[in-house]
Amino acid sequence: MTSLFSPPGSSLGHDPSLSHRRAQATVTLTGADGAPLAGRDVLVRQRDHAFGFGCIGFELIDWINGRSQDEAADAEFAQRWTALFNKATLPFYWGQFEPVRGEPKTAELLAAAHWFKDRGVGVKGHPLLWHTLTAPWLRGMEVEEIDRALRARIRRDVQDFAGVIDTWDAINEVVIMPVFTAEPNGVTTLAREKGRIAMMRLAFEEARAANPNITLLLNDFDMSTAYECLIEAALEAGIQIDRLGLQSHMHQGAWGEEKTLTVLERFSRYNIPIHFTETTILSGTPVPEHISDLNDWQVSAEQWPSTEEGEARQAEEVEAHYRRLLGHPAVESLTYWGLPDKGMWLNAPGGLLRRDGSPKPAYDRLHELIKGEWWTPETPLRTDESGSLNLEGFLGGYEVELDGVTAEFHLDAPGAVHLELRVPQD
Amino acid sequence: MTSLFSPPGSSLGHDPSLSHRRAQATVTLTGADGAPLAGRDVLVRQRDHAFGFGCIGFELIDWINGRSQDEAADAEFAQRWTALFNKATLPFYWGQFEPVRGEPKTAELLAAAHWFKDRGVGVKGHPLLWHTLTAPWLRGMEVEEIDRALRARIRRDVQDFAGVIDTWDAINEVVIMPVFTAEPNGVTTLAREKGRIAMMRLAFEEARAANPNITLLLNDFDMSTAYECLIEAALEAGIQIDRLGLQSHMHQGAWGEEKTLTVLERFSRYNIPIHFTETTILSGTPVPEHISDLNDWQVSAEQWPSTEEGEARQAEEVEAHYRRLLGHPAVESLTYWGLPDKGMWLNAPGGLLRRDGSPKPAYDRLHELIKGEWWTPETPLRTDESGSLNLEGFLGGYEVELDGVTAEFHLDAPGAVHLELRVPQD
Numbered sequence: 001m002t003s004l005f006s007p008p009g010s011s012l013g014h015d016p017s018l019s020h021r022r023a024q025a026t027v028t029l030t031g032a033d034g035a036p037l038a039g040r041d042v043l044v045r046q047r048d049h050a051f052g053f054g055c056i057g058f059e060l061i062d063w064i065n066g067r068s069q070d071e072a073a074d075a076e077f078a079q080r081w082t083a084l085f086n087k088a089t090l091p092f093y094w095g096q097f098e099p100v101r102g103e104p105k106t107a108e109l110l111a112a113a114h115w116f117k118d119r120g121v122g123v124k125g126h127p128l129l130w131h132t133l134t135a136p137w138l139r140g141m142e143v144e145e146i147d148r149a150l151r152a153r154i155r156r157d158v159q160d161f162a163g164v165i166d167t168w169d170a171i172n173e174v175v176i177m178p179v180f181t182a183e184p185n186g187v188t189t190l191a192r193e194k195g196r197i198a199m200m201r202l203a204f205e206e207a208r209a210a211n212p213n214i215t216l217l218l219n220d221f222d223m224s225t226a227y228e229c230l231i232e233a234a235l236e237a238g239i240q241i242d243r244l245g246l247q248s249h250m251h252q253g254a255w256g257e258e259k260t261l262t263v264l265e266r267f268s269r270y271n272i273p274i275h276f277t278e279t280t281i282l283s284g285t286p287v288p289e290h291i292s293d294l295n296d297w298q299v300s301a302e303q304w305p306s307t308e309e310g311e312a313r314q315a316e317e318v319e320a321h322y323r324r325l326l327g328h329p330a331v332e333s334l335t336y337w338g339l340p341d342k343g344m345w346l347n348a349p350g351g352l353l354r355r356d357g358s359p360k361p362a363y364d365r366l367h368e369l370i371k372g373e374w375w376t377p378e379t380p381l382r383t384d385e386s387g388s389l390n391l392e393g394f395l396g397g398y399e400v401e402l403d404g405v406t407a408e409f410h411l412d413a414p415g416a417v418h419l420e421l422r423v424p425q426d
Numbered sequence: 427m428t429s430l431f432s433p434p435g436s437s438l439g440h441d442p443s444l445s446h447r448r449a450q451a452t453v454t455l456t457g458a459d460g461a462p463l464a465g466r467d468v469l470v471r472q473r474d475h476a477f478g479f480g481c482i483g484f485e486l487i488d489w490i491n492g493r494s495q496d497e498a499a500d501a502e503f504a505q506r507w508t509a510l511f512n513k514a515t516l517p518f519y520w521g522q523f524e525p526v527r528g529e530p531k532t533a534e535l536l537a538a539a540h541w542f543k544d545r546g547v548g549v550k551g552h553p554l555l556w557h558t559l560t561a562p563w564l565r566g567m568e569v570e571e572i573d574r575a576l577r578a579r580i581r582r583d584v585q586d587f588a589g590v591i592d593t594w595d596a597i598n599e600v601v602i603m604p605v606f607t608a609e610p611n612g613v614t615t616l617a618r619e620k621g622r623i624a625m626m627r628l629a630f631e632e633a634r635a636a637n638p639n640i641t642l643l644l645n646d647f648d649m650s651t652a653y654e655c656l657i658e659a660a661l662e663a664g665i666q667i668d669r670l671g672l673q674s675h676m677h678q679g680a681w682g683e684e685k686t687l688t689v690l691e692r693f694s695r696y697n698i699p700i701h702f703t704e705t706t707i708l709s710g711t712p713v714p715e716h717i718s719d720l721n722d723w724q725v726s727a728e729q730w731p732s733t734e735e736g737e738a739r740q741a742e743e744v745e746a747h748y749r750r751l752l753g754h755p756a757v758e759s760l761t762y763w764g765l766p767d768k769g770m771w772l773n774a775p776g777g778l779l780r781r782d783g784s785p786k787p788a789y790d791r792l793h794e795l796i797k798g799e800w801w802t803p804e805t806p807l808r809t810d811e812s813g814s815l816n817l818e819g820f821l822g823g824y825e826v827e828l829d830g831v832t833a834e835f836h837l838d839a840p841g842a843v844h845l846e847l848r849v850p851q852d
Contacts, residue, residue: 003620175651179692192695194429196655197662225601226652229622233659236623266605269618 004235005270020329023411026418028388036387043401045378050395052333054087061112088116092125093133113164127169128154129203131187138186146186158210170216171203175226197237204239219245245277253286254317260324268330276334283314284349306349315361430661431696446755449837452844454814462813469827471804476821478759480513487538514542518551519559539590553595554580555629557606557613564612572616584636596642597629601652623663645671673704679712680743686750694756702760709740710775732775741787
C-alpha cells in the first residue's frame with residue numbers, strides 16, 4: 001500500500017528542552033598557513049538564528065518609501081523591529097497591490113523588500129492567491145478570463161521580485177475559498193467552478209514556473225480535519241508544498257498547550273516543515289466565542305484597549321507559545337502578526353508595542369528569549385593547545401573575532417559537531 | 427484549466443414543487459395484435475417509487491433468521507416496515523459481523539438480504555470499512571497485516587453477497603478516520619500511517635474488483651468543508667464515487683431549512699447523485715449543544731422518553747426534511763436510521779414507532795406522503811379512441827390492469843412522456 005507521505009518516526013516529537021535547536025560545537029581555528037591558533041584570546045558572537053523569528057513588515061513600507069508621517073517614531077519603530085526579528089512578511093493583497101489593473105505597486109514593495117534584505121532579514125510575499133482583498137476588477141469576468149488574469153499576476157510578481165523575495169504564500173485559505181460568502185469576488189467564482197485542487201495547482205505551478213528557486217507555502221487558518229484533507233488532496237495532486245503554513249490568530253483566547261500540541265502532532269504527520277505564519281495574542285479582552293467570523297467584531301481602538309492585566313497575560317502566553325513551537329522539531333519559523341497595536345486588524349490590542357510605541361511586557365519577554373536565553377552574546381574565549389574552543393549555542397550564524405579579524409561559521413544541525421575555521425591574519 | 431468535476435448548471439437547484447420527480451405520461455395500450463385498445467376500462471396503480479425511501483433493517487434480522495422473541499410483534503413490525511420503505515440498509519460492522527476471525531455471519535445476513543430482495547426492497551451493506559466497531563482482532567497487528575486483512579474482508583463479503591447486495595457504503599467517516607481517538611483500533615492505525623486517500627482507494631478498488639456491477643458510496647457525517655476537501659481529494663485520486671452519502675443524524679436539533687439547503691447546494695456541486703444515508707429526527711429532548719461527540723451522551727431509555735409535544739414536532743420536522751430533500755434533484759434516496767425507538771443508538775427517541783410498537787405521528791405523516799400525496803393508488807381510467815390514457819405520477823414502477831391481465835411500465839424521467847404498452851389478452 002503506497003502512501004502520499006512518510007510520517008516521521010515517533011522520535012520526532014515535542015521536546016521542551018529544545019535540544020534539537022542547539023549544537024555542541026568544537027571549533028578549531030587555524031591561521032592562513034593552516035596551523036592551529038593555540039592559546040589565543042578570541043571573541044565569539046552569534047549573528048543570526050536558524051529559526052525564523054518573523055513579523056509582518058507592513059508598517060515600515062511608507063517610511064522606507066519616504067512617506068513617513070513621523071520620522072523619529074518610525075525610525076525607533078524600525079529599530080525595535082530589527083532588534084527582534086529575522087524574517088519579514090510583506091503584503092501583496094491584490095486589491096491593494098494593483099487596485100487599478102496594470103498599475104501594480106511593484107517599485108515601493110521592491111524598495112521595502114530590499115530594505116529588509118539589506119539588513120539580513122528574509123522576506124516572504126503574502127499571498128499570491130486569495131479570495132479576500134483580491135482585485136475588485138475580477139468581478140464580472142468570465143471564469144476563463146479570471147483564470148488567465150490570476151496566472152498572469154502570479155507570473156509577473158514572482159518574476160519581478162525573484163532574488164529579493166523567493167518565498168511566497170502561494171495560496172491562502174483554500175479550505176473556504178469556494179464557499180466564501182462574506183464578499184462576492186472573482187477568486188471564489190473560479191474556485192467554485194473548478195474546485196480547490198485546480199486553484200492550488202494554478203498557484204503553485206505558475207509560481208514555480210516563474211521562479212524555479214522559489215519556496216512555496218500552503219497557508220490556512222483552518223486547523224480542523226478540513227485542512228488535513230486539503231493537504232492530502234494537494235499531495236495526491238502532486239503539488240509540491242515546500243512549507244506548510246499554519247495561522248494562529250488567537251483573538252478568542254490563547255490556544256493553550258493541549259490544542260497547540262495536538263495541532264503540531266497532526267500537521268507534522270505530513271513530514272513537511274511547518275511555518276507558523278500568522279500569530280496574534282491579545283493584551284486585551286478576547287472576542288466572544290459566539291462570534292464565528294472575526295470580521296464581524298466591529299469595535300473602535302478606544303473600545304478595545306490594551307490593559308495592564310492583559311499585557312501581563314499576553315507576555316506569559318507569548319512566551320509559552322514560542323516555547324511550545326520551538327519545542328517541536330517540525331517548526332521552522334513563527335511569524336508574529338503585527339508589532340504595533342496601531343493599525344492592527346480589527347483594532348485588536350494584539351501588538352507587542354502599545355499605540356504610543358512603547359514596548360509591552362511581551363516585547364521585552366520575547367527579546368529576553370530571542371536575544372537572551374536562546375542567543376550567544378559576544379563571549380570571550382581562549383583556544384586550547386590544539387587551537388580549539390568549545391561552544392554550545394542555538395543553530396544559526398556565528399562569528400569569531402581574533403585580533404580584529406573575523407571569520408564566520410554556521411551551526412546547522414543539532415548535537416555535537418566539529419568545525420575547522422581558517423582565520424586569515426595579517 | 428481542467429476541473430475534477432462539472433458543476434451542474436444553475437437549473438439544477440431546489441424546487442419544492444417536485445416537478446423533477448413527476449412525469450406526465452400518455453400511455454397507449456395495444457393488444458397482442460398491436461391494435462390500440464380503444465375505449466376500454468382499466469385500473470392503473472403504482473408499484474414502486476424511483477426515489478429510495480430507505481430505512482435500516484437491523485431489527486428484522488433475528489426474526490428473519492427464526493430467532494424472534496415475540497413473533498406477533500415482529501411480524502407486525504415487518505409489516506409496518508415494508509408498508510413504508512423500498513430500500514434497506516443492513517449492518518456489516520466488522521466487529522459484530524466477524525467477532526471471531528474466520529467466522530463471519532454470512533448466512534444470516536444473506537437470509538436477511540434475500541428477505542428484503544424478495545419483497546422488492548433494494549439492499550445496501552453498511553459499511554465495508556470503518557474505524558468504529560471494527561474487528562477487535564486487528565489491534566496489535568503490523569500495518570501491512572492490517573492492510574491485507576481489510577482487503578481480504580472487503581473482497582470476500584462483496585463476492586459473497588454479489589447479486590443480492592450490489593450497493594455498499596465503501597468506507598465510512600474517512601474525515602476523522604486517521605485522528606479518531608475515542609477508541610484505539612486497527613483501522614485508525616493504518617489510516618494514520620497511510621493517509622485518507624490510500625484508505626479510500628483501498629475500499630473502493632477492492633470492492634469494485636470483487637464485483638464490477640457494484641454501486642459504491644463514500645459516506646460521512648461531517649458536513650463541513652472537510653468533507654468537500656475529502657471528496658475533491660478522492661476525485662483527484664481517480665476514485666470513482668458512485669453515490670455521495672451524507673448523514674443527517676439530528677440528535678442536537680433539526681437542521682432546519684437554511685442548513686439543509688446549504689448542504690444540498692454545496693454537495694451537489696460535484697455532480698454525483700446524493701444519498702441521505704442516515705437520518706434521525708427525535709421526538710424527545712435534544713442532546714445539549716456542548717456535547718461534541720454524541721457517544722458521550724449516556725442516558726437510559728427511561729431518561730429519554732418520546733413526548734407528546736416531541737412527537738408532534740418530530741412529525742413536522744420529518745415532513746419538512748423529506749420535502750426539502752425530495753425538492754433537490756441531486757438527491758436519490760433518504761434512509762431513516764431506525765423505525766423503532768426500541769434498541770435505538772444512544773437510547774434516543776428517534777424512531778417512527780414508540781417502544782410499544784405503536785406508530786408516532788411521524789410514521790403516519792410519512793405514510794401519507796410516500797403512499798399518499800406522492801403515490802398513485804389504484805385508479806380506474808378509460809382509454810380514449812386512440813387507446814391512450816393520461817397519467818400524472820411520481821417517477822417509479824406502475825402497472826395497468828385490463829380484464830384481469832396486468833402489464834408493467836416505468837416512469838423514468840420527469841416531464842411529458844409517451845409510452846406504448848402491449849397488454850397481452852386471451
